[in-house]
Amino acid sequence: MHREIDTLILTPDDMGRIDHDAAASGLSSYGLMERAGQAVAAAALRRFPGALRFAVLCGPGNNGGDGYVAARALQEAGAAIAVYAFGDPATLKGDAAEAFGCFKGPVFALADYAPRVGDVVIDALFGAGLSRDLPETVIRTINAVREKVLPVLAVDLPSGIDGRTGQVRGRAFEAVATVTFMCRKPGHVLLPGRMLAGDVEIFDIGIPGRVLARHAGHSRVNTPALWRVALPTETSATHKYVRGHLAVFSGGATATGAARLSALAGLRAGAGLVTLLSPRDALATNAAHLTSVMLKPLDSEDDLAALLEDARLKTFVLGPGFGHMDKARHYVRRLAETGRQLVLDADGITAFRDDPGSLFQLFAASDTRLVLTPHDGEFARLFPDLAADKGLSKIERAQKAAARSNAALVLKGADTVIAAPDGRALVNDNASPWLATAGSGDVLAGIIGAHLTQGMPAFEAAASAVWRHGEAGRAAGEGLTAEDIVNALSGLSEIG
Template sequence: MSVHARPHVLLTPAEMAVADRLAVESGVAGMSLMEAAGKAVADAVMDRWPVLPTCVLCGPGNNGGDGFVVARRLREAGWPVRVALLGSLEDLCGDAAACAQAWGGPLETMKPDALDDAGLVIDALLGAGLSRPLEGATLAMVEAVNRSGLPVCAVDVPSGLDGASGRALGAAVRADLTVTFFRRKPGHLLMPGRALCGELLCADIGIPDTVLDAIAAGCRANHPDLWIGSYPWATLESHKYRRGHALVIGGDTMLGASRLASQAAARMGAGLVTLAVPPSAWPIQAGALTSVMVARLPEDGALGEALADERRNAVLVGPGLGVSARTRAQTLAVLSARRPCVLDADAISSFAAAPDLLVEALYGECVLTPHEGEFARLFPGLEGDKLSRARAAAHASGAVLVLKGADTVIARPNGFAVLNDNAPPELATGGTGDVLAGCIAGLLAQGMAPFEAACAAVYLHGQAAAGFGPGLIAQDLPDELPGVLAALRARSRVED
């Protein structure tokens, strides 16, 4: 398989249909695309499983046409293959009908007993553009596949999954392997699609990369290729003041949150990090931190003095502050300074009763990092799939929006979005979000643009967690970052 240009572009099902059409218009035969798709699936299956009795489930569209090619290719390789068709042979048209004719073997009716004696299932029932919940024979078949416990290879997307949103429409096949074509789709990365796809393979089937020039795709998968060119590596001319000064606003109760964030900002390369805390927390934090400076706030929590030094050029507010009027006042004070800033956790939740007050104070150098609960409190009227909601919130606020989760979405106000897919399940533990917020703040302090800083921090945070593995707790992450950064810098130098 060839290496794609712009491999991190994600195409919606509608955009993929345009890519198919443009490929055909450029002289690539539709039958050639279908044959290549089926071959890619068959090759992937034979690479991963021993010879098994295989049931290929074919739908009435092009996805089913791909399935017929898979069936023929496996049969030619000596695999015992049965094909079950949804609908009748007369319903097929175009290339799908031609591929069914080339199969030439018997066809079974699409019903659960088609899985009898099967050792492997090829799901070629439905394509990526599904827009309504499954019903009837299709729903019964999908449920039967999931009940069977058989290994499944899905063609393009697991049937029942919306390739644009990642949503399962009523029910969806749970695949062990999904083979898609030309470019991945948002639904492959968004939950629950990410989990339903199993291993995801993107195959080159002969669509020229030049078709992307005519498709204004507004979504990418997060990867260093997207932001490494602006990563703020230290140079021989660097000194601590040139590398920026991150200010973290801490509270007096949940002290670990702001401590984790401060350590992460320092590990990401900020030349100086100051944690500003109430007097009661000062001796505890000052005794616990060495590389991070600890400043004492006045009793009332006012930030005038903390923000007076303009060399403190990036600010993080929220972790461990508590939901309170004081947190609201501190957040608005940070925003009034008009510096690059990160708003996390309680800096968001404290505005649940007056979300417009916060939204109206935001600006382009702000990064919001809510999880789903915090997002709902700040943007109560936004509904729909995760990608659409993140885009709408970024547009409404004029800020960079990082909607966290196993499928974190980073969105610009102009609608451009990046989906992250390297976060391991071990990140589902308290404090990891505080570390992420600190990572972003550390990059902002070094002058990285907010959107790129958010993308880089989310990716590196995921890499650090994956490198540590099971047993991860939040305080492990800052110590994992140097190794992740060293690998990133080595990669950067090789590519240069």
């Protein structure tokens, strides 16, 4: 059963407003801190039953307050603890001061912590609110913990990770696990933060859903629960044209493999028919490798005009191995003018690097019919200002780019972000590292095309394709090739 807190992503600023509103509604803010700290202590005892000592590192704010609650709970459970503070705990304010006052035990300066074998570090220094580089004292502590290879349990987010962007601010703890509260923050799902957070436990500390909903934005973790209703349905009346006709543009005779991967992926992903549009000099090469995918010559304007007379051919993939930039721009213009849906990838994106605005204008006055699938380098060609803005998170870059281009945008990587022009954004977290192989992106483009041609809206088509691509990578396993990804694709009816 889907729970909102399982997929919701909130920025630290959003979470701050939620905490404020929760207190204003009559909830005890210290009661929330008490539940948070108790959850951390419970996770520590459950995960590290063999710990000789819990070294609780407390910061100068509410994250430190959570640490003092956790330290008291561990002490009451009979565990050996030692508490170290960054800054003078006597200067704490509000709930953190109350938590410190309730803890009965010595508190040492963080600079005095000497990590030792058998320690489990509970990192309650800064959490998700960090937006500046760490002080040198904290960096030295992190280095000492890493040198001893001690396990770390992070409170909210490992200290050193910017909660809004996932970037490391100088240095960061690498946690075995992180206990966060109510929902994930961008730092939990964006790299490198995601790799440093370890297993993320989301603990409901009791903030009502209505308060969360008031400040929740449009960012979620990509899961089937968010787009399953948009999946195409099969009935006894379904035939190949109901399932849609997808066309993929091929490159020249020496660059045909990428387009064939897209075409085969589109067919495997559910398109009723797939046609590879091939230059005549590449027909023999393509024909030698295709059976279930149809093949059609395409060189001239007359060829394209004849093709576009068929209204059933409504979705195209352009870019994988295409090579010819002038021709790519021309084809895109003709597809836009005739109301077609388009997945633009690889060379199709690069073709517009000198004038990205002309691409955006082609699709500006319509419903979302364009899906862009750039990796970071291709993204910088279309959106150089957004790529250069280090103050933006990957989620924010994708959202702004989708709005500018009126496209569903898939900003690829191990933390792929899918964004819609209306501000919705999903972060994918099921990708296998083995997907980082030649042709993987071509397969993804074909899956997106298949979903589009079966009638899914562009954003849902892209999000579901990215998720299926990730699941196929898991199924294919270590050492996979792009062909293995195609063969490992599950059917739509198998999506849970």
